[in-house]
Amino acid sequence: MASDPVALERELHAMRREIAAASSRAGEGHVPSALSILDLLWVEYREVIAAQEAAGQAPDTFILSKGHASLGLYALLVSIGTIPSAWLDQFGTYDSHLGGHPDSNQVPGVVASTGSLGHGLPIGVGMALAKRITGQDGRIVVLIGDGEANEGTVWESALLAGHHALENLVCIVDHNHSTDRALMVDSLAAKFAAFGWNAVEIDGHDHPSILQALTLAPTGAPTVVIAETIKGRGIAQMENNPAWHHASPTSADLVEMFGDQS
Amino acid sequence: MRGAFARVTTELIDTDERVVALLGDIGVFAFRHAKEAHPDRVYNIGILEQSTIGLGAGLAKGGLIPVIHTIAPFLVERALEQIKIDFAYQQLPGNLVSVGASVDYAALGCTHHCPGDVGILSNVPGVQILVPGTAAEFESLYRQTYANASLTYTRISELVNADSSDVEPGRIEVLRTGAQACVVAFGPVKDAVLEACADADVTVLYCTSVQPFDAATLRAHAGSGRILLVEPFYEYSTAPAVLSALQGLPAAIASTGIPREFLRGYGSVDDHYEAIGLTPRGIRASLDRLIDG
Structure with a gap:
């Protein structure tokens, strides 16, 4: 865990470079979406889960429902040693374990195969219910996108989780405003609250705020964390630029973005 | 059921x-x-x-x-x-x-x-x-x-056969054998098929498992080169499994099932089956057409 802010930023920036470089090599990947969730992933894995494991507690089970942000999850899994860094080098190639969307049957640490949006939260509801039925501790944490919240299954699941008072379920919404141009989903906290959830809103790049939100005491209801984020966070050329949504940087772009040949 | x-x-x-x-x-x-x-x-x-x-x-x-x-x-x-x-x-x-x-x-x-x-x-x-x-x-x-x-x-089907078979996934039961064609009854149309084929010189197979599919048994009884599928769902629904099973064999294949159109009438299942010919008489007509070419 990097407690020194400078060291933390250095490590996060290195991960951003790995993500961008992997996309550049493959000519594939949703880099800005991966970057908008990187701080959330970092805190969830490197601080919350790490602390749970250190304390001998049942760790969170994390589902990346917005599967197109897979590069962020892959980079995180490399950083904690769950998958080898060499896998990231092969991202998107024919024989690679790592594709544009994560495959739970191929990648250790990937809990659910996602890609088509709106699938992770229903699965998470089922996993949370299974823990209740079988008397197991530990939470299910599902990260969805704001565009994903256009999907009806998100709200079906919100209704189910609220009705069944699944306090062991946490949904993080990566509110990077990618859907504002299509079908805006504003007032997310109020919407989830109306379905019986405990809703909190945070700056999705502020680590202390993320940590606080992800370590809230159980309330008897599922919790949603609305994380205000910047798509492409950390790469100036990409931030809030929709042209980069599914574009891969060239070698020249990488030099411009990171100042060297990645 | x-x-x-x-x-x-x-x-x-x-x-x-x-x-x-x-x-x-x-x-x-x-x-x-x-x-x-x-x-x-x-x-x-x-x-x-x-x-x-x-x-x-x-x-x-x-x-x-x-x-x-x-x-x-x-x-x-x-x-x-x-x-x-x-x-x-x-x-x-x-x-x-x-x-x-x-x-x-x-x-x-x-x-x-x-x-x-x-x-x-x-x-x-x-x-x-x-x-x-x-x-x-x-x-x-x-x-x-x-x-x-x-x-x-x-x-689960509302229509049922009178007698039960000893069934298991991936197994077709051979109800009778004959020379002129092979008729495959899927699930609840077994009785209708047996009635239709009562005096016909045909093999009758009974299938309750579409996947996995008992390709070996179908293939072993396809010698007539004429296969009639009787499907209480869209006609030719099982064609991929049947075609795969019969690879390399000469066979004329027909299906009597539910036609691929919206059935806009109401009434009962029997009303619909009568209208579309998924009855002993309709099945026999399909069989005769297959045999007569």
């Missing part, structure tokens, strides 16, 4: 603590005792089929055995992507049990018809598709498969 489903599932919930029933606001009364005894494993989950499938997949990930039950079009067609991704792609086991086979809900109209289920699910790799012809066959197949490693779709 509905009664057998509720009875057997209730028993399984009693005896196997992994079994969890998710009811799409249908059949709930039949599960009232199970619900009282095991409120944590019997849910009237509501009318949200897509999320119910996803939730079921989550239960399977948690080591439980989901049994998901609702009306066929909502279970299969509305929630197809969840079946494909959440269960099949992730290779998770579970049970989908439908009611309202094909036009069982005739009087409710086309929104509640589902003759496409068998063909649709045949396109999802790894899904077992079972079409029992009696309540006893349903019970046998269900008990054999409920805890296996596959996602299993079992089709």
